Amino acid sequence: ALITLRQLLDHAAECGYGVPAFNINNMEQGLAILRAAKACDAPVILQASRGARSYAGDIMLRHMVEALAEMFPDIPVVLHQDHGNNDATCLSAIRHGFTSVMMDGSLEEDMKTPASFEYNVDITRRVTRAAHAVGASVEGELGVLGSLETGEAGEEDGSGAAGKLSHDQLLTDPDQAVDFVMATGCDALAIACGTSHGAYKFSRKPDGEILSMATIASIHEKLPDTHLVMHGSSSVPQELQDLINSSGGDMAQTYGVPVEEIERGIKMGVRKVNIDTDCRMAMTGMFRKVAKEKPAEFDPRKFLIPAMEELEKLCRDRFERFGTAGHA
Ligand code: G3H
Numbered sequence: 521a522l523i524t525l526r527q528l529l530d531h532a533a534e535c536g537y538g539v540p541a542f543n544i545n546n547m548e549q550g551l552a553i554l555r556a557a558k559a560c561d562a563p564v565i566l567q568a569s570r571g572a573r574s575y576a577g578d579i580m581l582r583h584m585v586e587a588l589a590e591m592f593p594d595i596p597v598v599l600h601q602d603h604g605n606n607d608a609t610c611l612s613a614i615r616h617g618f619t620s621v622m623m624d625g626s627l628e629e630d631m632k633t634p635a636s637f638e639y640n641v642d643i644t645r646r647v648t649r650a651a652h653a654v655g656a657s658v659e660g661e662l663g664v665l666g667s668l669e670t671g672e673a674g675e676e677d678g679s680g681a682a683g684k685l686s687h688d689q690l691l692t693d694p695d696q697a698v699d700f701v702m703a704t705g706c707d708a709l710a711i712a713c714g715t716s717h718g719a720y721k722f723s724r725k726p727d728g729e730i731l732s733m734a735t736i737a738s739i740h741e742k743l744p745d746t747h748l749v750m751h752g753s754s755s756v757p758q759e760l761q762d763l764i765n766s767s768g769g770d771m772a773q774t775y776g777v778p779v780e781e782i783e784r785g786i787k788m789g790v791r792k793v794n795i796d797t798d799c800r801m802a803m804t805g806m807f808r809k810v811a812k813e814k815p816a817e818f819d820p821r822k823f824l825i826p827a828m829e830e831l832e833k834l835c836r837d838r839f840e841r842f843g844t845a846g847h848a
């Protein structure tokens with residue numbers, strides 16, 4: 521059944537687990553994620569970006585997620601708008617059956633220009649008031665996602681800031697976080713701690729200099745009852761880089777967020793963990809493997825079945841390690 525983000529994260533906080541939020545664009549991703557959730561008896565957050573909504577279409581997405589909920593009746597499902605850029609995006613998502621929205625006011629509408637605190641509070645408060653009036657949840661974001669190594673936002677996917685960012689922007693200020701949550705009434709807070717979107721997060725295995733778990737600890741100390749959200753939380757596993765590169769791919773060596781750091785984060789109040797890149801790599805790695813090993817193959821299902829299995833395996837691992845398993 522569809523539930524709200526608030527319902528799920530309140531339960532997660534009560535029981536001390538985290539929930540992966542997997543991005544979804546198509547049926548195969550949906551089936552793989554729900555099969556994993558069923559195997560682990562885990563609740564699940566499916567999130568669609570603006571790009572996903574235009575790729576699949578709102579009507580397709582709504583019916584697809586309703587179909588998944590019907591096929592897997594024992595699994596609680598949240599349908600969440602990832603990185604809403606304005607009121608209209610968030611409210612149209614809710615009209616199309618989303619039970620939760622992220623109003624990302626850390627950036628202006630263009631999703632590139634870092635926004636002022638006042639702009640962020642104003643738009644997040646407005647969206648929260650409207651969403652709560654119809655029973656939907658809201659995730660806000662304070663701080664700008666980007667690399668503490670380079671000051672850059674990460675991949676140019678429409679969700680990254682332009683220009684060099686300062687450490688002040690890249691690490692959420694705990695006192696400001698208190699003011700933000702008080703002023704907006706949002707249900708969950710995405711914070712910045714040195715992660716960025718996409719595969720190229722860190723040039724080495726991250727330590728406290730470039731991945732600031734201490735920031736999360738300080739925020740949790742001041743806001744013990746607020747559900748924290750970690751974006752850019754793909755681990756970019758070496759095995760998936762190797763799978764892609766050994767089957768004709770050409771990805772440069774890179775490092776993501778180690779799963780053990782996320783496990784530490786969950787102990788410090790992180791409840792929602794956003795993962796897209798790892799899912800993309802799992803599927804694409806298997807497409808490539810089949811294409812390389814069976815060059816005569818042209819039935820898409822022969823590519824998609826192993827791709828779904830690889831994605832399901834990844835999702836099962838995260839449900840187990842985040843403690844989501846057993847909580848459906
Ligand atoms: O925040 C970025 C997510 O990975 C979604 O990416 O906008 O390409 O769908 P997308």
Ligand code: 13P
Nearest residue numbers: 718752753754794796797
């Ligand atoms: P990754 O690129 O690390 O998977 O992050 C996804 C994300 O934060 C979506 O909002």
Ligand code: NA
Nearest residue numbers: 601602603622
């Ligand atoms: Na989100």
Ligand code: ZN
Nearest residue numbers: 717751752794
């Ligand atoms: Zn994100």
